[in-house]
Amino acid sequence: MSETPLPATSAGTPADDRSDRGDRRGARPRTGLPVPARFAVVAVLTATAVVCYLFLFIQGSFDFAFERRLTVVGTMAVVAFAHAVGTVVFQTITHNRILxxxxxxxxxxxxxxxxLLVSVxxxxxxAATDGMPKLITQTLLMVCFTMLLFRWLFSGRGGSLHVMLLxxxxxxxxxxxxxxxxxxxxxxxxxxxxxxRLFGRLTSAEVxxxxxxxxxxxxxxxxxxxxAHRLDALLLGRDAATNLGIAHKRELTVMLLLVSLLIAMSTALAGPMTFFGFVTAxxxxxxxxxxxxAAVLPMAFLIGLLTLVGGQFILEHVFYASGMLTVVIEFLGGAVFLAHLLRKGTL
Structure with missing residues (x-):
């Protein structure tokens, strides 16, 4: 008996996108290590990078330097988590690995x-408005923009990936x-x-x-x-997820709200970073x-934290360019994004 294929859902879903299936085959790791071993390797590298950044090459007061570096690591952890988790979830609900x-x-x-604040x-x-009221206000504005735009484009029957992109x-x-x-x-x-305020500022974030x-x-x-298991079901598309008992519209709203909050908080804390989430995902x-x-989300966070902490340590103590990390990440991330888009040949 032949196997009944999954029904075609919205544009770009795994049920009907050949390029996405091909991209999945290309995403398989070439090493023979099992997933737990790869987790262990990345976790050890991340922990080593954090320890090196916190304790090595300290000049002057140890207490002052350690406190400052600990704050920077905390900022990097928040930024890495927000962009990694937010991007993976966003790509899941859009069924697209590029957006x-x-x-x-x-x-x-x-x-x-x-x-607008500076112009008016x-x-x-x-500096005068820094504080919780400003954080809450700009977070609410960014969340409202995201929810109004993306939820309208995702949830309707006429929702289209290309319309959303446009x-x-x-x-x-x-x-x-x-x-x-x-x-x-x-x-x-x-x-x-x-x-x-308009560039990523990991070492001078709003503490x-x-x-x-x-x-x-x-x-x-x-x-x-x-x-996490509901996100796995959402990968199958609206119809398949609904048949599996998932309230598609409700899950979509919850995930969009979480993504909006994560990216809004990260942006308010350390400024915008365009391609960092794409690279980590x-x-x-x-x-x-x-x-x-359950495997992709923690791996994305570890890779993001390793990239930020390791990159900052190398730039600060090898190239003596401590403020250039976000510039380097955006440049290399943009190049990787274009190369990936040209190789895939489709959205």
Whole structure:
């Protein structure tokens, strides 16, 4: 008896996307190590990088340097978790390995909000308004934008991957164009103040936001972990997931809300990072060789933390360019993104 194929669902689902199936075959690791062994290797490398960054090459006061480095590691852990988990979940609900919240224009909302603040109230407003009210306000605005746009495009019967991509990219370009226009009207001193908030700043993050961002990551991590099997079902598409007893619309809303909170908190804490989540998610799938989220999610977090801590240690103590990590990650991540897109040949 021939096996009945899964019904075709929305565009880009694993049930009907040959390129996605081919991408999965290419994602299998070439090493013969089992998944637990690969986890152990990455975990040991990550722990080694953290220990080296915290304790090596300390000059002057140990207490001062250790406290500062511990704060930087905490920031990197939050950023790595938010982008890794947020990107993997976002790619699951979009059934696409290329799209990420940042590529879809999420960071453009943050840039526009910061630019409007400086344009209307002056450069001093950024420092004067730092605190929980500003964090909550900009987080709510970014979450509302994401929920209104993506949920409308995902949940409707007429939802389309290409429509979502078009709308997200166009809105992102529109927000960035408005931001660029307003930035040209600023004085040089005001633009310098604004520019410090528009780039990733892992070593000079908003420390006051770190406890709140860490708490959001913990709560989101617990929710996502308990829903890992539902995320596996969502990979099959709307119809197949519904037949398996998954409330597709509700799960979609919950996951979108969690992704929005994670990326909003990370952006508010350390600034926008466009391609970091894409790279960590891609490497996690290649290292695990599976689509099970119980394996992919922790691997993505470990790879992200290893990239940030190890990269910062190398740049700071080998090349003496401590503030260049985000620039290097964005440059290499953009190159990897383009190479992956050209190799795959499709969205």
């Amino acid at each position: 990420t919240p940042s590529i879809m224009g999420f960071d453009a909302v943050y840039i526009l909000m910061q630019t 109230f002056g450069g001093s407003v950024l 709308v997200g990219v166009v809105l992102g370009l529109a927000f960035r164009s408005v931001s660029d226009f307003l930035q040209r009207l600023l004085s040089p001193s005001e633009y310098d103040v604004l520019a410090t 006051a936001y770190l406890p709140v961002a860490a708490l959001v990551c913990v709560v989101a991590g617990v929710v996502v972990w308990h829903r 891609m490497l996690a799938y290649q290292m695990t060789g599976t689509h099970r989220h």
